[in-house]
Amino acid sequence: YTETVTAYIKKCIDDVTVTKTITTRANQKPWMTAEVCRSGGKAALKTARANQSHGIKKAKHQYAQKINNNFSDSKDTRSLWQAIQTITDYKPLPQASDDDTSLPDALNHFYSRFETQNNTPAQKLHTSPNDQVLCLSAADVRKTLSRINPRKAAGPDNIPGRVLRECAAQLTDVLTDVFNTSLSQAVMPTCLKSTSIIPVPKKSPVSCLNDYRPIALTPIMMKCFERLVMHHIKSSLPNTLDPFQFAYRPNRSTDDAISSALHLALTHLEQKDSYVRMLFIDFSSAFNTIIPQQLIHKLNLLGLNTSLCNWILDFLTGRPQSVRVGRNTRTTWTTNVTSLNKKGQQRLQFLHRLKRASLPPPILTTFDRGTIESVLTSCITVWYGNCSAADRETLQRTVNTAAKIIGAPLPSILDIFLARCSSKASSIVKDPTHPSHNLFQLLPSGRRYRSIKARSVRFLNSFFPQAVRVLNSNLPAPL
Known part of the structure; x- marks a missing residue:
């Protein structure tokens, strides 16, 4: 069908x-x-x-x-x-060489290596007669189709997103029927599960198969289906996520993860004769090594109905794919600043080219913010407070050079740091579910936040004590 x-x-x-x-x-x-x-x-x-x-x-x-x-x-x-x-000629996309005809097969076996290692049979759960099957409305399907980005690449079915968006009114009924039939039978059509993988080199030259990053293209129709089901799953699962899970959650970022970890460590180091040990763990191909059979059992225990768990199991198994080819122990932040500043200086040459092309200052400023300022201020709320004066001057010199090329003033690194501290702290204060929300406690007067006591300068200049001071300094004066 x-x-x-x-x-x-x-x-x-x-x-x-x-x-x-x-x-x-x-x-x-x-x-x-x-x-x-x-x-x-x-x-x-x-x-x-x-x-x-x-x-x-x-x-x-x-x-x-x-x-x-x-x-x-x-x-x-x-x-x-x-x-x-x-x-x-900024950021040219690296292309995989299409001269080697054996490369697609080699990559296909490499990317499917986890499937061959998984010997757990996929068995669907027993469905009770009272189990309610998810039913999608035509209005939701049409709304999702109308929001398709027409510039997204088509999947193996070669149906462009523009066609689905422009013909949303004509396709709504038939696609709603397809989606609901799939959910009621807990079976995903094979043509919607198929994937085309485009290998993109992570670096040049490529030395092994792991140097290719797989970009998976799935049918846009399937992406719409996934988005509709995902919304239902999120609304059905209980709010049992660990407060220190920062991935895939609103108002959570890398800055929050690093700041929270540093705060715990620096708070402990405030005590005399104390030290901190940290263990960094990186799971290789974490998503690809998930066993679907165990996943649906956990989802079922969380309260997801059995029919939808069986649908997810069918969605995650039997997916056809094809590959298409055409040591530093220093505790300062100097290494980090040097690396960021080097990247920023390298990109100044592109700003020179745009200037010679007679582009006006507003466009040059936009380029600076997107390619130079964004690099120099990456996770700035985490490290800027404990930077040395020399490191700060180094970064500011790069900003001054960019401003001279553009011919217009640019915000200083300090101003950007203070603005982002204020913005990040305000968002945490407004989010009572944030794991660091309790660090911002109002005084009995209700006008200022309680300062975080610090014995060392290192802790005093870390993000959370700085953020409290920034919020207190930005409070309006009493009438």
């Missing part, structure tokens, strides 16, 4: 669309139009070169003006970043 529906959708796409092949080259620039190529004559080579150089310069200026106009009118940041990457 599902394969018939998807085949008919693809037939309709083939009937109403025209496929056109466009050849692009790595060094192709968008301003190199046919007019530029005709700007030189054959009569005099010297004159032709001069005219062509003038034509390229004029075309670059027109292209920069076009970028500026589009950004000013529509705030289309996606087109802006595409143009910036074209001008600067």
Whole structure:
């Protein structure tokens, strides 16, 4: 049934669309139009070169003006970043070599190695007659289809997201029937479980199969189905998550995880003759090594109904896939700052290129915030307070250089740190479920927060004591 529906959708796409092949080259620039190529004559080579150089310069200026106009009118940041990457050759995507014809098979066996190691048979749970089967409404399905990002890559079914979004009204009823039939039978259609894996090199050159990062493309129709079921699962499960679980939760970030761990360690180190030992554990391929049979038993114990557990088991098993190819013990933050500053300085050259391309300061500032400032201030609330004065000056020099290139003032590193401290602390105060919420306690007056006592400067300058001071300094003056 599902394969018939998807085949008919693809037939309709083939009937109403025209496929056109466009050849692009790595060094192709968008301003190199046919007019530029005709700007030189054959009569005099010297004159032709001069005219062509003038034509390229004029075309670059027109292209920069076009970028500026589009950004000013529509705030289309996606087109802006595409143009910036074209001008600067910034972050070219590494491509897997397609010369080795045995690479797809080798990667396919490598990515499926965990399936062969799992010998636990997948057996569905016994369903009771009173078990309620999840039923999706047509309104929810249509709402999900209308929110599809049309720029997302299509999966193995080759049905573009734009088709599903634009034809949401026509496809809602049939897809609702497909989804509800799948849920009632606790069976996932094989065509929706299929996956195309695109290997992207993590580094260059590649030395082993583990140097490829697998990018899995699944049917967009399946992504909509997953999103609908996920919303139901989240609303059905009890709130039993550990407060120190930061992944996949709102108002939780890497900053929170590091700050909480450091706070516990530094609080303990406030005591005399104390020390801290930390154990860092990284699970290799954690998601791929989950045993589905054990997972559904745990979900069932958490209160998820049996039919949905069986559906999840069928969803996680029997998934066809194909691969497509075309030591430092120092306790200061100097190593971290040096690494961040090096990355920021390397990206200043791209800012120079944009400046030479005659782009205006607003666009240069946008590029700086996205590629230089974002690197220099990564997790800044964790480490900036305990930085040495020399490290802070090093970072500020990079910011000053960027401001000089742009020709406009930029916020200082200190201002960014204080703003982010205030924002992060405010979000924690407003979230009573946050594991660090109890660190922000109001005094009896109800106007200021209780300061965190610290014996050492290291603890005093860590995030949470700093955040309390920042919040107290930002409180409005009494009337």
